[in-house]
Amino acid sequence: MMxxxxxxxxxxxPEDPELRVLGDREKLAQWRHRMTGPAFIRIGRRIGYHGTDLNAYLSAQRVDPNGEAA
Structure with a gap:
């Protein structure tokens, strides 16, 4: 497990510094527009990302060049 x-x-x-791991605010906006990237929630006009969704997204991006299971 990661x-x-x-x-x-x-x-x-999007303005939280912790999200810089994924990219800048513009990158996150592009992903939302294209319906890619981590799941997000709308809170009125604001956008939020639940921590569980961010962790799941990062886990799904895992590439193992050795082909070994996690």
């Missing part, structure tokens, strides 16, 4: 980068019980917003 180490969790994000707190599962927290909502992250």
């Amino acid at each position: 180490t969790k980068i994000y707190d599962d019980d927290r909502i992250y917003f």
Whole structure:
């Protein structure tokens, strides 16, 4: 199992520095527009990312060049 980068019980917003791991605010906006990237939630006009969704997205991006299971 991979180490969790994000707190599962927290909502992250695009301006939070922790999201720089994924890219800048513009990159996140492009992903939302293209319906790619991590799952997100709408809170009124604001966008948020639940920590569990961010951790799941990062885990799904795992590439093992040796073909070994996690």
